[in-house]
Amino acid sequence: MSRGFRIAAATGLHKGDRPYQQDQVLLIEHPRVKGCVLGLVADGMGGRSGGRKASDQVLMTAKQLFTRFSPAIDDMHDLLRRIVNDSHTVIKLTALSSESEPHSTVAAFLVNPNGECVWIHAGDSRIYHFQRGRMVLRTRDHSYVQALVDRGELTDDEANIHPQGNILIGCLGMTTSPPPIDTHHIARLKPGDLLMACSDGLWHYFSPEEMGAVLHEQSPRSAVELLVEEARTRAIGTGDNISIAVLKFESLPREPKNAGEPSQH
Numbered sequence: 659m660s661r662g663f664r665i666a667a668a669t670g671l672h673k674g675d676r677p678y679q680q681d682q683v684l685l686i687e688h689p690r691v692k693g694c695v696l697g698l699v700a701d702g703m704g705g706r707s708g709g710r711k712a713s714d715q716v717l718m719t720a721k722q723l724f725t726r727f728s729p730a731i732d733d734m735h736d737l738l739r740r741i742v743n744d745s746h747t748v749i750k751l752t753a754l755s756s757e758s759e760p761h762s763t764v765a766a767f768l769v770n771p772n773g774e775c776v777w778i779h780a781g782d783s784r785i786y787h788f789q790r791g792r793m794v795l796r797t798r799d800h801s802y803v804q805a806l807v808d809r810g811e812l813t814d815d816e817a818n819i820h821p822q823g824n825i826l827i828g829c830l831g832m833t834t835s836p837p838p839i840d841t842h843h844i845a846r847l848k849p850g851d852l853l854m855a856c857s858d859g860l861w862h863y864f865s866p867e868e869m870g871a872v873l874h875e876q877s878p879r880s881a882v883e884l885l886v887e888e889a890r891t892r893a894i895g896t897g898d899n900i901s902i903a904v905l906k907f908e909s910l911p912r913e914p915k916n917a918g919e920p921s922q923h
Contacts, residue, residue: 663773663849663907665695668878670886674859674897680709681857681901682717686724693771694729696720697903698741699783701763701857703829708758712831715752716745716762729770735841738766738778742830742837749831761831765797765855769905775844775853780837781829783857783901786866790850791874793866800828800838818862849909859898863889878904 673679680702688694700716702709720741727737742764749760763781777785782799798804802825803817817823828838847853852873861869864885873881886900 662910663847664910665693665769666878666906666908667695667697668882668904670882670900670902672859672886672890672900674890674899675893675895676897676899678710679899680713681859681899682710682713683855683901683903684717684720685903685905686721688727688729689725691729691771693769694727695769695905696724696766697768697853697855697905698764698766699855699857699901699903701781701783701859701899701901702760703762704758704760704831708753708756708760709762711752711756711758712749712760712762715748715760716741716764716830719745719748720766734768734770734774734776735778735843738768738776738841739839741766742778742780742839746830746837750833753831753833759831761826761829763826763829763857764837765857767853767855767905769847769853773847773907775847776841777853777855778839778841780839781826783855784861785842786854786856786861786869787844788852788854788870788873791870793870795842796866797840797842799826800840801826824858847907849907851907853905854902856902857898857900859900860885860889860902862898863892873904873906878906 669683669685682700684698700713702713763783765779765783767777769775779797782801786796787794803820806812
């Protein structure tokens with residue numbers, strides 16, 4: 659299908675100052691449908707083995723379901739909900755067969771060849787939508803401090819340095835409640851749009867304005883490298899795992915006019 663844009667993409671993964679990596683990141687094109695793309699970040703929790711098992715389960719589940727997805731006939735919301743719910747079930751089963759208590763966040767976006775987009779998230783991994791460097795929207799964390807912000811008891815800046823900022827009220831693998839499922843739909847992405855999924859190991863260190871400027875001015879690969887490097891610098895030896903997936907929609911290059919063809923006025 660002809661599109662009015664081309665896609666540039668990049669991912670980044672760094673263990674930060676932690677002794678092991680529990681984040682996972684995924685950005686893949688559909689095996690049969692060009693221009694259908696799934697991006698996902700999962701931040702595992704529950705000790706060295708438990709957290710990594712949880713984020714691995716999210717990625718494996720997403721890959722399996724995405725491979726069976728048919729963009730022409732299947733519902734995009736349904737696919738993302740199945741990724742969340744099936745991952746949640748598998749993670750809980752993993753907890754029953756081990757001594758760990760695995761949990762994971764998830765932030766995933768799905769784009770069809772015509773530019774339609776749906777995203778979903780659970781926990782405090784985020785998705786940002788930028789248009790030419792300006793933030794249009796971001797996900798709202800399922801966390802204790804976000805609840806305080808929503809009630810007007812904290813500002814966003816205060817929440818970012820709150821000592822209980824890592825307490826989640828919803829994620830995958832919880833035994834007491836199902837994961838929260840928040841989705842968002844974009845009818846058609848256009849040139850200048852950019853989607854970014856990332857874990858709190860990245861977004862914690864930047865304002866939306868800072869991230870938007872870097873993502874707009876740089877290629878996705880350069881932007882990812884710069885943001886990860888700066889997050890590492892700002893963490894001052896206390897940084898969490900970092901995961902990031904970026905999808906940038908760029909204008910198609912103009913076709914050159916044939917030599918000798920008269921110009922049109």
